[in-house]
Amino acid sequence: xxxxxxxxxxxxxxxxxxxxxxxxxxxxxxxxxxxxxxxxxxxxxxxxxxxxxxxxxxxxxxxxxxxxxxxxxxxxxxxxxxxxxxxxxxxxxxxxxxxxxxxxxxxxxxxxxxxxxxxxxxxxxxxxxxxxxxxxxxxxxxxxxxxxxxxxxxxxxxxxxxxxxxxxxxxxxxxxxxxxxxxxxxxxxxxxxxxxxxxxxxxxxxxxxxxxxxxxxxxx
Numbered sequence: 172x173x174x175x176x177x178x179x180x181x182x183x184x185x186x187x188x189x190x191x192x193x194x195x196x197x198x199x200x201x202x203x204x205x206x207x208x209x210x211x212x213x214x215x216x217x218x219x220x221x222x223x224x225x226x227x228x229x230x231x232x233x234x235x236x237x238x239x240x241x242x243x244x245x246x247x248x249x250x251x252x253x254x255x256x257x258x259x260x261x262x263x264x265x266x267x268x269x270x271x272x273x274x275x276x277x278x279x280x281x282x283x284x285x286x287x288x289x290x291x292x293x294x295x296x297x298x299x300x301x302x303x304x305x306x307x308x309x310x311x312x313x314x315x316x317x318x319x320x321x322x323x324x325x326x327x328x329x330x331x332x333x334x335x336x337x338x339x340x341x342x343x344x345x346x347x348x349x350x351x352x353x354x355x356x357x358x359x360x361x362x363x364x365x366x367x368x369x370x371x372x373x374x375x376x377x378x379x380x381x382x383x384x385x386x387x388x389x390x391x
Contacts, residue, residue, distance in 0.1 A: 174245065178324070180206060181251075182240060182254060183205055184208040185212045185368065186254040187217045189254055190205070190223075190254060198260060198264050203223040206236040206239050206240040207227050208231060232335045234339030238335065248271065248322070249322065250263045253318055257282075257289075257364055258318065258361060259360065262280060263319060265357060266280070267321045269321075276323075276353050277353075277355075279357070280319030280357060281313070281315040282361035283360060305344045305345070309348035311347075314356065319359055329350075330347060
């Protein structure tokens, strides 16, 4: 079997209703690695039925799920996308080209809501605060928290990111900046979550506050 063009890691917790949408249009030659992070709704079974490789990560946390996915990936290039159907796999394709061309070490997405109400105000405010932190503490002029990203697998693992919760993206950016990476931010469409799913972050003020707390822990 030929190696995958790119492995895309999809961290999931109770995203069974969203996965048929997320995996509807997998780019040709790409392999999907779904990381089941303690789901109780049959997420793993749905992912397997849709042709994805499934790995389990019992330790709850975004960083834990992403790291497990990276260890399971085998392609030279890896991508990450949320499993809630708010973003499309197709938007990862131009990001991969940016990295493969050498234009940047990592390409990331900047969410652009397709209509009002898609992105709750508290989540947008939290994103603005955290992206500002990143800009001030790194060389990257980014405006989002890299909800979608593509880079070389070996480069990412060499960074040694340690956070296993929501602070993972911040630590990733800070370590990448210190390592001399270049980053390019591309606009991506951001739509509503799939019906029957609920955000662990933007779905509540408490969730957004938890993310801010985890980011603050990384900055200590």
